Amino acid sequence: MFEKPIAAIATPVGYGGICVVRISGPNVFSVIDRVLSDKMDSVSERKNGTFFYSTIYDCETRETIDDALILVFHGPKSYTGEDTVEIQGHGGVIPAQRLLDAVLKAGAQLAAPGEFTKRSFLNGNMDLTQAEAVCDLIQSQTERAAAVAKCQLDGALGNKIHLMYDQIVDISSDLEHVLDFDEGDIANNFVLKTVQRIDALKFFIDDMISSWREGELLRQGVLIVLSGAPNAGKSSLLNALLQRNRAIVHNTPGTTRDIIEESYSLSGIPARLVDTAGLRDSDNAIECEGIKRAHALIDQADLNLLIIDRHEMDQQKIDSIIQFFNKNKLILVYNKSDLVQMQVLDLPANIPVVNISALNGDGLDYLKQTMKNHLGITDDFQTQPVIAQRHMEELRTTQNVLSEVLQLLKSDLADIVIAANYLREGSEALGRITGRIYSDDILDNIFGKFCVGK
Amino acid sequence: MNKRTEIWDVAVVGGGHAGVEAALVSARMGCSTLLVTSKISALAIMPCNPSIGGLAKSHLVYELDALGGEMGLNTDICGIQFRTLNVSRGPAVWATRVQCDKEMYTKRMQQVVKGQINLEVIEDQCVDLVVSDGAIKGLICAKAGQLEAKTVVLTTGTALRGRTFIGKEVEESAGDRRPASNDLSASLERIGFNLIRLKTGTPPRLHADSVDWSKTVVQPGEIPPPFFSMQAKMFHVEQTEAGKRKKEGKKYIEIANNNNQSKGDCNTSLLASDRENCSTWNNSGAITSSGPSKNAGFNHSSLFNGFNLSQEQIPCYLTHTNPKTHQIIRDNLNNSALYGGSITGTGVRYCPSIEDKIVKFAEAERHHVFLEPEGKDPDWIYPNGLSNSLPRDVQDEMVHSVEGLEKATFALYGYAIEYDSIDSRELRHTLESKRINSLFFAGQVNGTTGYEEAAVQGFMAGANAAIKVLGRKPLVLSRQEAYIGVLIDDLVTKGTNEPYRMFTSRAERRLILRQDNARYRLLAAAEYLGVSHESAINQTKFFEKLVTDEIARLESVRDKGVTLYKLLCRPDIKYTDLSDKNKNIPQEVIDQVQIRVKYQGYIAREKIAADRALREEHIIIPDWIDYWKIPSIRYESREKLDFVKPVNLGQASRITGVNPVDIAILSLVIKKGRV
Numbered sequence A: 001m002f003e004k005p006i007a008a009i010a011t012p013v014g015y016g017g018i019c020v021v022r023i024s025g026p027n028v029f030s031v032i033d034r035v036l037s038d039k040m041d042s043v044s045e046r047k048n049g050t051f052f053y054s055t056i057y058d059c060e061t062r063e064t065i066d067d068a069l070i071l072v073f074h075g076p077k078s079y080t081g082e083d084t085v086e087i088q089g090h091g092g093v094i095p096a097q098r099l100l101d102a103v104l105k106a107g108a109q110l111a112a113p114g115e116f117t118k119r120s121f122l123n124g125n126m127d128l129t130q131a132e133a134v135c136d137l138i139q140s141q142t143e144r145a146a147a148v149a150k151c152q153l154d155g156a157l158g159n160k161i162h163l164m165y166d167q168i169v170d171i172s173s174d175l176e177h178v179l180d181f182d183e184g185d186i187a188n189n190f191v192l193k194t195v196q197r198i199d200a201l202k203f204f205i206d207d208m209i210s211s212w213r214e215g216e217l218l219r220q221g222v223l224i225v226l227s228g229a230p231n232a233g234k235s236s237l238l239n240a241l242l243q244r245n246r247a248i249v250h251n252t253p254g255t256t257r258d259i260i261e262e263s264y265s266l267s268g269i270p271a272r273l274v275d276t277a278g279l280r281d282s283d284n285a286i287e288c289e290g291i292k293r294a295h296a297l298i299d300q301a302d303l304n305l306l307i308i309d310r311h312e313m314d315q316q317k318i319d320s321i322i323q324f325f326n327k328n329k330l331i332l333v334y335n336k337s338d339l340v341q342m343q344v345l346d347l348p349a350n351i352p353v354v355n356i357s358a359l360n361g362d363g364l365d366y367l368k369q370t371m372k373n374h375l376g377i378t379d380d381f382q383t384q385p386v387i388a389q390r391h392m393e394e395l396r397t398t399q400n401v402l403s404e405v406l407q408l409l410k411s412d413l414a415d416i417v418i419a420a421n422y423l424r425e426g427s428e429a430l431g432r433i434t435g436r437i438y439s440d441d442i443l444d445n446i447f448g449k450f451c452v453g454k
Numbered sequence B: 001m002n003k004r005t006e007i008w009d010v011a012v013v014g015g016g017h018a019g020v021e022a023a024l025v026s027a028r029m030g031c032s033t034l035l036v037t038s039k040i041s042a043l044a045i046m047p048c049n050p051s052i053g054g055l056a057k058s059h060l061v062y063e064l065d066a067l068g069g070e071m072g073l074n075t076d077i078c079g080i081q082f083r084t085l086n087v088s089r090g091p092a093v094w095a096t097r098v099q100c101d102k103e104m105y106t107k108r109m110q111q112v113v114k115g116q117i118n119l120e121v122i123e124d125q126c127v128d129l130v131v132s133d134g135a136i137k138g139l140i141c142a143k144a145g146q147l148e149a150k151t152v153v154l155t156t157g158t159a160l161r162g163r164t165f166i167g168k169e170v171e172e173s174a175g176d177r178r179p180a181s182n183d184l185s186a187s188l189e190r191i192g193f194n195l196i197r198l199k200t201g202t203p204p205r206l207h208a209d210s211v212d213w214s215k216t217v218v219q220p221g222e223i224p225p226p227f228f229s230m231q232a233k234m235f236h237v238e239q240t241e242a243g244k245r246k247k248e249g250k251k252y253i254e255i256a257n258n259n260n261q262s263k264g265d266c267n268t269s270l271l272a273s274d275r276e277n278c279s280t281w282n283n284s285g286a287i288t289s290s291g292p293s294k295n296a297g298f299n300h301s302s303l304f305n306g307f308n309l310s311q312e313q314i315p316c317y318l319t320h321t322n323p324k325t326h327q328i329i330r331d332n333l334n335n336s337a338l339y340g341g342s343i344t345g346t347g348v349r350y351c352p353s354i355e356d357k358i359v360k361f362a363e364a365e366r367h368h369v370f371l372e373p374e375g376k377d378p379d380w381i382y383p384n385g386l387s388n389s390l391p392r393d394v395q396d397e398m399v400h401s402v403e404g405l406e407k408a409t410f411a412l413y414g415y416a417i418e419y420d421s422i423d424s425r426e427l428r429h430t431l432e433s434k435r436i437n438s439l440f441f442a443g444q445v446n447g448t449t450g451y452e453e454a455a456v457q458g459f460m461a462g463a464n465a466a467i468k469v470l471g472r473k474p475l476v477l478s479r480q481e482a483y484i485g486v487l488i489d490d491l492v493t494k495g496t497n498e499p500y501r502m503f504t505s506r507a508e509r510r511l512i513l514r515q516d517n518a519r520y521r522l523l524a525a526a527e528y529l530g531v532s533h534e535s536a537i538n539q540t541k542f543f544e545k546l547v548t549d550e551i552a553r554l555e556s557v558r559d560k561g562v563t564l565y566k567l568l569c570r571p572d573i574k575y576t577d578l579s580d581k582n583k584n585i586p587q588e589v590i591d592q593v594q595i596r597v598k599y600q601g602y603i604a605r606e607k608i609a610a611d612r613a614l615r616e617e618h619i620i621i622p623d624w625i626d627y628w629k630i631p632s633i634r635y636e637s638r639e640k641l642d643f644v645k646p647v648n649l650g651q652a653s654r655i656t657g658v659n660p661v662d663i664a665i666l667s668l669v670i671k672k673g674r675v
Helices: A028-035 A093-105 A115-122 A128-139 A143-153 A156-179 A189-210 A212-220 A234-242 A285-300 A315-322 A364-375 A389-410 A416-434 A440-448 B017-028 B057-067 B071-078 B102-115 B183-191 B230-248 B251-263 B323-331 B354-360 B392-400 B451-470 B483-494 B523-529 B534-556 B564-569 B587-618 B635-644 B649-654 B660-672
Strands: A006-009 A018-024 A050-057 A064-073 A084-090 A222-228 A260-266 A269-275 A303-309 A330-335 A353-355 B007-013 B033-037 B051-053 B079-085 B095-100 B119-123 B126-132 B135-141 B145-154 B163-166 B169-172 B195-202 B205-207 B217-219 B316-320 B368-373 B380-384 B410-412 B415-422 B439-441
Touching: A006 A093, A006 A115, A018 A028, A018 A093, A018 A115, A028 A084, A028 A093, A050 A093, A064 A093, A084 A093, A115 A128, A115 A440, A128 A143, A128 A156, A128 A416, A128 A440, A143 A156, A143 A212, A156 A189, A156 A389, A156 A416, A189 A212, A189 A389, A212 A269, A212 A389, A222 A234, A222 A260, A222 A285, A234 A260, A234 A269, A234 A303, A234 A330, A234 A364, A260 A364, A303 A315, A303 A364, A330 A364, A353 A364, A389 A416, A416 B587, B007 B017, B007 B135, B007 B451, B017 B033, B017 B102, B017 B119, B017 B145, B017 B451, B051 B057, B051 B071, B051 B451, B057 B071, B057 B095, B057 B451, B057 B483, B057 B523, B071 B079, B071 B095, B071 B102, B071 B230, B071 B451, B095 B102, B102 B119, B126 B145, B126 B183, B145 B451, B183 B195, B183 B415, B230 B534, B323 B354, B323 B392, B392 B410, B439 B451, B451 B483, B483 B649, B523 B534, B534 B564, B534 B587, B564 B587, B587 B649, B635 B649, B635 B660, B649 B660
Parallel strands: A222 A269, A222 A303, A303 A330, A330 A353, B007 B033, B007 B145, B033 B119, B145 B439
Antiparallel strands: A006 A018, A018 A084, A050 A064, A064 A084, A260 A269, B051 B095, B079 B095, B126 B135, B135 B145, B163 B169, B163 B415, B195 B415, B205 B380, B205 B410, B217 B316, B316 B368, B368 B380
């Protein structure tokens, strides 16, 4: 791979003002020279970070391909760390493909998905968490997700992990050093001190792991399902949350028969807000199917909002309906609080209850806050949560081995080799997060998720 | 004594711990062998510590013994105190350390060498090497002139341009009043070897009668003594079991005999030594009966020197350093010849000198000092733990600050020695030079320190030289098989710029690389070489079967529904706690069963980690790779790769300064199959 430069279209497929073809790697300048006019000086003569305008030719037929702007980057001061050229031609599917073909014909080879970023990682321009952040940033669905990805790209997560990695390597090397001495040669309090250092490190890792829940929500989004008896006001609430008339609202019970799903941002956490058919016994086949789907969604939901019309609901009805729900993922929403007096119902403990009026918007802010609390979403945009499954698994491995080491070192028969082995495992796990330690599989897995051209 | 051969199969230069092992193994493999030493009376001397073993080094000795080396047996025979270190830290780091009678150690080794058939020793000095067509052809000696040899093993120790430093006095010497060798250094440089200067040191010796023993604590030896060698163990079992067997009806012998009935040629006890079949235990008559490739001729009528090790071990005495000692050292760190720098976290690995300990464990208020006798009736004491390289007046002050040593007088001051060594990255894993065919290097000349490190290299170099002459497949032990493998791989891959000492932390598979199982894990290699005692090999196989059978039994027998195997896995359960024990198996087998069962899960886990790390070991770098034709690999990396010429991708990735992207490129070039 490394003697031919790689090339790909870096802009999305489709119509646009310009398209960008990116070429990187050894001999990239001589490849570009071949698609330029013979009379031009070699691109390699041009300074880093400059651009120029030129016609692009087919290197064999000398047919004119396009007029383009050509940006020149000299490694290591480029995205990949290698000599890189970006050609900005006219946008559109066909012009972009012609430009790419011309470059390939001149000696470049087509890049694999994520290969530019992989090279950047391999050349030491970014660590693995930063490389992953590139992918996350491109695919981010909310502003908050983008902000977190950007933060990670800037090295916030990487730096944290590097810090912990340095610590564990430090402890590990001290323990290894102890292996090289006889038991009588070592100060008695050495083990105690090691235990303290591991405790401190573990605290730090525990803290990172606790951010996972929110990180996971940020990455995968949450499924929030609105359900309840017919005509309880589910669709009204959906519209109120979305602040537009998405669902048809009518006082005929059973108006909503199919599932209505909308994207929603809950403090920057991407959410799927789903309105379901009213739960009741029905003879109508279509409505029955809708109710069946509603039950399936209720089971999948990260959070269920059970909408209850206060003046329609009594103790018996609520008992029969509440049995369908996982009590830990449930918020009761008493709608139409503007219409009736409160009546006291007997409910299982710990289920939050919110009074709203979907009609005039009363209690909506409080509902949002309750939903956030329930899902563990904070308004803390500053801290960097752990968002990738891969990072989480490595952190958990580290957490586990540290627990094992602590247990071992605190026991009377401290098999110090086993403790040292565990620490090695821990440092390797942390090393894999940032890519200090990596294998082909890890890289293929990570960069395979990328689009071509990044 | 052998008749003079025209062309020697193997010529060994140097008679230290490396040279002696090299010469013995080569002769025992049936190759005509010449050993050139400057002083026969100094064969395998101990110019530093009068002891063998210690952490990680002990593992090397057990491995060497399993393969058929001499160091373990010689130590057992000349030992005056035996101890197991690190008892509280788990079997993987248990280590045997044996104090030896310094005089006896060299004398007994001289006898073994002199009695070895196929081996001739001459007292001479090698001054030049004969090389043509990139291969070694022989040596030129000061007295004997030119000697032809098919292979040469250089084990020059500290002799190459050796200089000792005591205070400001500099002397041209290989240490211990042996001559330095300047000509050979020049010869190696002419051939193209790049020589580097290394420094090592030895602590002072104190007069035994100047120590106030009342202020020290007696440290007795361990009973029964932990032996290194399989032979000494067999001999000892025979002695201590003799009485027991009379009463118990010869159970062990029966088991052994039943097991070996089919073999016919070996129908004696595998638990005790086989005096009739073991040439080592025999007088001259054994030479013909045991064949030419066996070691032969040493008279063991006085094995253990008539010494009853259960009663008569010589104690060491324990005293401690104190804050005053530490202050003296701290104030003079800058004057330390060997220390010089400061420890910066990881990586720096000095031979644990007192300077090192004081910097690394700054809070410790005291460190152990073992006062070790240099013989059975010693004049000199070796203050182990005070290894240092400080100036004379500081040594005085420091030693006198230690309790019991207030009035100690010096028989010898600690000194540093500086000598030439080659860049060990010039060697293959067989310890043969890449530059000159059939020229092997072993011991301190490769940049190591320690008798044990030297001995194992000598053995491996001697064995591979003999293998080369015999046209057989080289014997290379991997990092996963032996500490010997770790040592040699480190040397040929990373090289060293300070004397390399074996450490536990250098190994990846240390739960499996234990001293207790050395004979089992190296059985195949030992059989391949064929220089171990047949009775020892047979016993290993026999024990291995007993261990496997017993583990299988433990897996099938249950106690209240739980298998005995599962019970034994628990940290608090010992074999003796089991409800259904096998009373017919010897202690060594019980120990093996216990350790293997208890470590099983951890070993499996360690293997996964090691396999992941060592996956690149399996990607062989083909011969056609020309690093200079791969421009995308950085220039500095190309230089290093071309110099080391790693055999596989794993070794390439361990080279200091070669970074991951270079390895990724190399990996791709290999996969593609062309440059």
